[in-house]
């Protein structure tokens with residue numbers, strides 16, 4: 001056995017390293033989640049550029065802030081140069097049933113306040129696909145996300161900044177963690 005088994009690297013350290021690499025400062029003591037998988041198809045009856053693609057999500061929550069990074073990989077050529085809405089949703093990622101993801105995770109809704117929709121009250125992760133079929137998006141919001149069985153959902157069009165709407169749900173990734 002080698003002395004440096006990569007499985008022993010704490011997730012917080014791994015997530016912090018990713019964020020430091022892309023230039024985001026990470027507070028010590030932050031809670032981190034790193035998850036990756038092939039995307040689940042929410043429209044199995046229709047072909048989409050996200051069929052066969054994979055994604056990785058890193059969430060680092062501190063007392064009053066959350067930084068989320070979404071990376072997608074292996075997106076089809078028809079998507080190159082296009083922007084797709086993506087958000088953290090409050091519900092689960094279930095293949096073939098986009099409704100199970102529920103609405104957007106929204107901090108004002110969690111608080112029971114009048115609902116405000118913006119990139120500061122929700123985790124928006126729109127991705128623009130590069131010529132290699134990859135994309136990266138970063139969200140930084142001034143609240144901690146409450147853990148649960150949640151998901152990142154990728155939509156058919158870019159997010160409307162006023163309404164948060166982004167068209168039909170194409171694919172999702174489970175983002176599930178416990179307190």
Ligand SMILES: [Cu+2]
Nearest residue numbers: 086087153155
């Ligand atoms: Cu969404």
